[in-house]
Amino acid sequence: MCGIIGYTGKGRAEKIMLDALELLEYRGYDSAGIALLKGGSAQIVKGTGRVRDLRKLCADQKPEGTCGIGHTRWATHGGVCDANAHPHRFGHITLIHNGIIENYRELTEKYGLEGRLKSETDSEVAAAVLEHFYTGDPYSAIRRTVLKLKGTFALAIMFDDQPDKIFAVRNVSPIVAAVTPGGAILSSDVAAIVPYTAVYFVLPEFHVACLKPDGIEMYDLSGDREEIEWLKVDWDVTRSGKGGYPFYMEKEIMEQPQVIEETIRPRIKDNMPDFSSEGIPDKVFSACQRICVIACGTAMHAGLVGKSLIQAMIGIHVDVVMASEFMYNDPVVDKDTLVIAISQSGETIDTLEALKFARKCGSPSISIVNVKGASIARESEYVIYTNAGPEIAVASTKAYTTQLAVLYLVTARMAVARGLWGSEKIRNFIKELLRVPEVMKKILDTKDEIHRLAGTILNARDVFMIGRGLDYSILLEGSLKLKEVSYIHSEAYASGELKHGTIALITEDTPVIAVVTQEKLKSKELSNIREVQSRGARVLLLIKENETLDEGEKWSCIYRLPQMEDPFMVMPASIVLQLIAYYVSLDKGLDVDKPRNLAKVVTVE
Ligand code: AGP
Numbered sequence: 001m002c003g004i005i006g007y008t009g010k011g012r013a014e015k016i017m018l019d020a021l022e023l024l025e026y027r028g029y030d031s032a033g034i035a036l037l038k039g040g041s042a043q044i045v046k047g048t049g050r051v052r053d054l055r056k057l058c059a060d061q062k063p064e065g066t067c068g069i070g071h072t073r074w075a076t077h078g079g080v081c082d083a084n085a086h087p088h089r090f091g092h093i094t095l096i097h098n099g100i101i102e103n104y105r106e107l108t109e110k111y112g113l114e115g116r117l118k119s120e121t122d123s124e125v126a127a128a129v130l131e132h133f134y135t136g137d138p139y140s141a142i143r144r145t146v147l148k149l150k151g152t153f154a155l156a157i158m159f160d161d162q163p164d165k166i167f168a169v170r171n172v173s174p175i176v177a178a179v180t181p182g183g184a185i186l187s188s189d190v191a192a193i194v195p196y197t198a199v200y201f202v203l204p205e206f207h208v209a210c211l212k213p214d215g216i217e218m219y220d221l222s223g224d225r226e227e228i229e230w231l232k233v234d235w236d237v238t239r240s241g242k243g244g245y246p247f248y249m250e251k252e253i254m255e256q257p258q259v260i261e262e263t264i265r266p267r268i269k270d271n272m273p274d275f276s277s278e279g280i281p282d283k284v285f286s287a288c289q290r291i292c293v294i295a296c297g298t299a300m301h302a303g304l305v306g307k308s309l310i311q312a313m314i315g316i317h318v319d320v321v322m323a324s325e326f327m328y329n330d331p332v333v334d335k336d337t338l339v340i341a342i343s344q345s346g347e348t349i350d351t352l353e354a355l356k357f358a359r360k361c362g363s364p365s366i367s368i369v370n371v372k373g374a375s376i377a378r379e380s381e382y383v384i385y386t387n388a389g390p391e392i393a394v395a396s397t398k399a400y401t402t403q404l405a406v407l408y409l410v411t412a413r414m415a416v417a418r419g420l421w422g423s424e425k426i427r428n429f430i431k432e433l434l435r436v437p438e439v440m441k442k443i444l445d446t447k448d449e450i451h452r453l454a455g456t457i458l459n460a461r462d463v464f465m466i467g468r469g470l471d472y473s474i475l476l477e478g479s480l481k482l483k484e485v486s487y488i489h490s491e492a493y494a495s496g497e498l499k500h501g502t503i504a505l506i507t508e509d510t511p512v513i514a515v516v517t518q519e520k521l522k523s524k525e526l527s528n529i530r531e532v533q534s535r536g537a538r539v540l541l542l543i544k545e546n547e548t549l550d551e552g553e554k555w556s557c558i559y560r561l562p563q564m565e566d567p568f569m570v571m572p573a574s575i576v577l578q579l580i581a582y583y584v585s586l587d588k589g590l591d592v593d594k595p596r597n598l599a600k601v602v603t604v605e
Helices: 013-027 051-061 104-110 122-133 138-146 248-254 256-267 282-287 297-313 323-329 349-360 375-379 398-417 423-434 436-444 447-455 469-486 519-533 570-587
Strands: 003-009 031-038 041-048 067-073 088-090 093-101 151-159 166-171 176-180 183-187 199-202 207-212 215-220 290-295 317-322 337-343 365-369 382-385 462-467 489-494 511-516 538-544 557-561
Touching (some): 003 151, 003 166, 013 031, 013 051, 013 067, 067 093, 122 151, 166 183, 176 215, 248 256, 290 323, 290 349, 297 469, 317 323, 323 349, 337 349, 365 375, 382 398, 398 570, 423 436, 436 447, 436 570, 447 557, 462 469, 469 511, 538 570, 557 570
Parallel strands (some): 290 337, 337 365, 365 382, 511 538
Antiparallel strands (some): 166 207, 176 183
16 A cells, blocks of 8 residues: 556656655655656655655755656565665666565565565565566566566556656556646556546556656557546545645544535435436345445444444345455355445455455445545446545545445435335435434534543543444444544443453543443443443443433533434444544644554555
């Protein structure tokens, strides 16, 4: 999950690439570098640290040129050090790489590279193999090299004697490219391209693109010229900035009412759920006997909410499987299993590989993806795009709630397709879904109160989050948010399970966040909360605004959630937990958008 950029044209490649790397930095940020091709060689400037540190190196070393490649790294092979930063150079070859070349050791041996490499990376081995095959024809060298590589790669390559040209080839790891005014550009994702143009294309796997100052040519591996399938960015380009917020995470939390509206409105016609624009026939929803959701992280937590909704309202079994585990646990999926792959980036390799496996088993598939044209979207039979717009913060917020919005619509469409609900029930469900944006706005208006609540756990070492059923699913996501942006150890626990062991960890003043939003679970949840309170826990309770509580109860603090039908309470509760995590990280002075060790898109298994 690194960020790659390439530019060739009339502009100043150094500036264009440094600006682009800043937009790509959320993909990986332990080191960065650029290389500029000029006068038959490449000048490389690179080192550990952020893009701002690379800018300082460039100011000192003053690289010149109008053709170059650049990279932000999330280390996979080899530690974080200057030598392992990209770009890498070997002989006539300069390249950058995103992915993992699994057979780099065999290649090192096969091509006698021991003692000739300057880094510990698999990427430099790829450069050396390219050099081995290079006799003046880039396409031939690339074709012969690619056939030797095992694993995933997005490669951007410059050859010393091919001035002003950048070559690119990929397998699984993403590359998009575009023609800009007076040049051509490639990147790991469209965020770095939109400042120049809204028209781009996704480089198909095992195709070679050649970027030149006057355009782009594309060939298949046998050397035949191929037509480029152009796409258009359909979100507001200006929305890719911070919009005046200190961090993207806050901006993206605040955007949720708008993007949820933009996600659900196009799929509601005459107050009925409608996926005709996605071309999904009702038989996909009516024929399946079970559902299997595959996803990672926050997307998986969205799947857990989908499971609760569909099982409760449709009555079919839903499995939610961690994509990284899916293929290794003998999954039982077949033509009667509808597979739903959920992914903000649409490039998470664990989810992509699991989806490919499920499709080989004959399962029909729908993906819920935020990035148009992403690999997972193209791999699935049908795709429902969330209209969240670019999500830059590593911690996913608006992508999560728009995934939920789609899952509410899928549940409703499934009820229609299976003839389970009358039109009145459907209309009421859709009416409640359409209330979500306004309810979220009410919560966002209380963000200062939530900021104060966040202050109660600012210095905590451990935070427990307890709830049952849907509340437990909400807290799994809330706990991940807190962990990944504040580095506080947090554990979401099914509150009924506490007494089977974990309650041993509750001592005087242990902070516990409890969510109680489901009427059918309330009394049990409240008694579980009393169990931890009686052992000294300091409880922050999230509960519906009109719930009555025993006067005698001592709550360290309560946040009253605006009232919605129980299945929809996920939305208001989630946004409160997002803000709590955000404010804790902000007040701890952390880099909220780029937490340590993380990257926005996980394209390694
Ligand atoms: C979410 O806050 C995390 N950054 C992470 O868990 C993320 O949800 C996960 O990596 C899946 O990413 P995807 O949605 O792009 O597939």
